[in-house]
Amino acid sequence: MTSPKSSHWDIFCAVVDNYGDIGVTWRLSKQLAREYQLPIVLWVDDLKSFAHILPTLNPTLGSQTLEGVTINQWNMPLNIDYTPGAVLIEAFACELPDEVKAIAKCAPTPPLWLNLEYLSAEDWVDGCHGLPSLQSGGINKYFYMPGFSAASGGLICEKSLFDERDAWQADSANKLTLFRSLGLSGIKADDKIVSLFSYETLALEGLCARWQASSSPVHLLVPKGRSLNSLASYLPKAPADIAAGEQFCQGALTIHILPMTDQTGYDRLLWSADFNIIRGEDSFLRAQWAGRPFIWHIYQQEEDYHLVKLEAFMRLYCDNLAPEIADCWKNLNLAFNQQQADAVQQHWQNIESFALPLLAHAKQWPIDALKTTDLATRLVQFVKKSLR
Amino acid sequence: MKTAHEIRPGNVIMFNDSPWVVQKTETTRSGRNAAIVKMKLKNLLIDSSTETTFKGEDKMDVIVLERLDCTYSYFADPMYVFMDSEYNQYDVEAENVGDAAKYIVDGMEETCQVTFYEGKAISVEMPTTIIREVGYTEPAARGDTSGKVMKPAKLVGSDIELMVADFVKEGDKIEIDTRTGEFKKRVN
Numbered sequence: 385m386t387s388p389k390s391s392h393w394d395i396f397c398a399v400v401d402n403y404g405d406i407g408v409t410w411r412l413s414k415q416l417a418r419e420y421q422l423p424i425v426l427w428v429d430d431l432k433s434f435a436h437i438l439p440t441l442n443p444t445l446g447s448q449t450l451e452g453v454t455i456n457q458w459n460m461p462l463n464i465d466y467t468p469g470a471v472l473i474e475a476f477a478c479e480l481p482d483e484v485k486a487i488a489k490c491a492p493t494p495p496l497w498l499n500l501e502y503l504s505a506e507d508w509v510d511g512c513h514g515l516p517s518l519q520s521g522g523i524n525k526y527f528y529m530p531g532f533s534a535a536s537g538g539l540i541c542e543k544s545l546f547d548e549r550d551a552w553q554a555d556s557a558n559k560l561t562l563f564r565s566l567g568l569s570g571i572k573a574d575d576k577i578v579s580l581f582s583y584e585t586l587a588l589e590g591l592c593a594r595w596q597a598s599s600s601p602v603h604l605l606v607p608k609g610r611s612l613n614s615l616a617s618y619l620p621k622a623p624a625d626i627a628a629g630e631q632f633c634q635g636a637l638t639i640h641i642l643p644m645t646d647q648t649g650y651d652r653l654l655w656s657a658d659f660n661i662i663r664g665e666d667s668f669l670r671a672q673w674a675g676r677p678f679i680w681h682i683y684q685q686e687e688d689y690h691l692v693k694l695e696a697f698m699r700l701y702c703d704n705l706a707p708e709i710a711d712c713w714k715n716l717n718l719a720f721n722q723q724q725a726d727a728v729q730q731h732w733q734n735i736e737s738f739a740l741p742l743l744a745h746a747k748q749w750p751i752d753a754l755k756t757t758d759l760a761t762r763l764v765q766f767v768k769k770s771l772r
Numbered sequence: 773m774k775t776a777h778e779i780r781p782g783n784v785i786m787f788n789d790s791p792w793v794v795q796k797t798e799t800t801r802s803g804r805n806a807a808i809v810k811m812k813l814k815n816l817l818i819d820s821s822t823e824t825t826f827k828g829e830d831k832m833d834v835i836v837l838e839r840l841d842c843t844y845s846y847f848a849d850p851m852y853v854f855m856d857s858e859y860n861q862y863d864v865e866a867e868n869v870g871d872a873a874k875y876i877v878d879g880m881e882e883t884c885q886v887t888f889y890e891g892k893a894i895s896v897e898m899p900t901t902i903i904r905e906v907g908y909t910e911p912a913a914r915g916d917t918s919g920k921v922m923k924p925a926k927l928v929g930s931d932i933e934l935m936v937a938d939f940v941k942e943g944d945k946i947e948i949d950t951r952t953g954e955f956k957k958r959v960n
Contacts, residue, residue: 476804477802499827502803504803512800515823516825517826517827518787518792520787527825683803685805693801
């Protein structure tokens with residue numbers, strides 16, 4: 385007699401650049417467990433990196449359950465048995481172990497096998513979303529494409545997120561309390577706050593020059609890491625020797641060094657800033673949900689293909705913006721992504737005159753972008769339909 | 773074995789003991805330089821088609837079927853008729869010609885490769901580069917003499933619109949890469 389099929393979902397994640405892939409898969413896992421009561425098993429190959437965004441995680445444990453999600457160390461070869469469940473997800477085209485594929489294929493009822501892909505605003509996403517991928521052995525894999533259109537896989541967003549954000553932003557005492565808890569001092573409620581989480585870029589030199597000469601205080605909140613390497617000329621010592629909690633003033637600009645924070649803390653940081661500079665996929669989406677204007681530093685691709693992806697997103701984001709404001713914001717993003725320090729400085733000056741309409745747009749955009757359903761909801765619907 | 777990235781329309785790949793002819797491929801860039809290849813495949817055994825996706829690095833078995841060098845003769849809806857050097861004629865269903873149909877024009881001189889499965893002509897592969905005449909394009913823009921300035925152009929005898937170098941004029945013959953559909957150079 386065969387045992388009844390387990391209803392759990394397995395999500396496999398290979399950590400590539402510390403927080404991006406694991407950031408998305410952890411958010412998705414938590415949401416599926418909390419909002420849909422699904423038994424989720426998240427397999428992660430680098431628990432040390434994961435622990436940076438989930439401090440309660442013990443990286444020495446092979447298996448543990450946190451926030452309703454079972455987290456397994458993904459070793460090669462696996463030293464925890466894989467048991468096929470209802471769904472098997474490989475995140476961001478990570479290659480599943482042969483052992484897992486073989487077991488899945490031989491199961492009396494094979495799991496629904498999905499490749500959760502990267503987020504893109506390009507048109508082709510709709511045409512690839514949900515398509516099968518022929519695999520040897522008779523089991524199909526499906527490509528699940530996150531995206532901004534109704535025909536795509538949607539965008540990750542927890543159901544209560546916008547209410548929590550609105551409540552947070554309604555009282556400026558919240559952000560000042562947050563800043564104090566992060567060890568940041570000297571920030572007043574009306575000061576301009578910019579959060580920075582980017583890759584290395586010469587564009588930051590231009591922005592810092594602009595902020596330094598500003599007529600009112602500008603606080604740049606930056607974690608240790610790649611962004612800081614591009615601020616070397618504004619720092620009195622090497623980025624490697626700088627500690628969280630330190631601050632450095634030059635003219636109107638104060639650079640504050642942030643401690644590491646978990647995902648909830650990072651959301652609140654984005655909600656508390658007047659402008660966010662973010663990178664990758666996870667923080668890119670969270671910055672949109674913050675309802676604040678932002679610059680997206682997109683992961684650089686061969687032949688500058690990242691600029692095609694940036695343009696595709698900017699077209700969507702600017703659809704309801706007045707052309708002069710849209711051009712201004714697009715130019716700023718393009719210049720930043722092309723490391724044009726002088727141009728980025730000029731475009732920053734230009735967007736300052738559109739601060740209010742840009743903020744109003746940033747507040748409306750999450751509602752427009754999310755449409756009626758989020759990624760987790762669409763994913764659950766996709767699975768139900770496919771397993772029928 | 774070939775990667776999905778290397779597969780071209782006209783190739784025949786094996787999945788689960790069935791040969792599938794690749795009718796169309798479309799490569800797009802995903803995150804971190806990874807590629808996604810969307811293909812239209814036709815099962816040669818049960819005559820059914822499917823749209824499918826692969827990671828660019830996915831490996832697949834490409835089977836080598838009998839192939840003959842042929843030239844295009846004429847279109848007899850829904851069949852494209854090709855002829856070999858001994859004047860034998862072979863009919864290929866328009867559906868199986870796939871993207872290659874975009875480049876087929878009356879009087880074309882290039883040699884195509886017709887593929888056979890169990891004696892039946894099942895697909896056509898265009899040469900990697902072909903030469904076509906530009907039917908319409910705007911004159912060169914003044915001042916745009918530096919950098920890689922491109923403009924749209926239509927080809928004679930087809931609906932293809934592609935980007936060509938700014939110096940290309942109507943009536944010019946240009947070389948096109950059939951794998952990507954991109955303009956390569958002017959040849960006259």
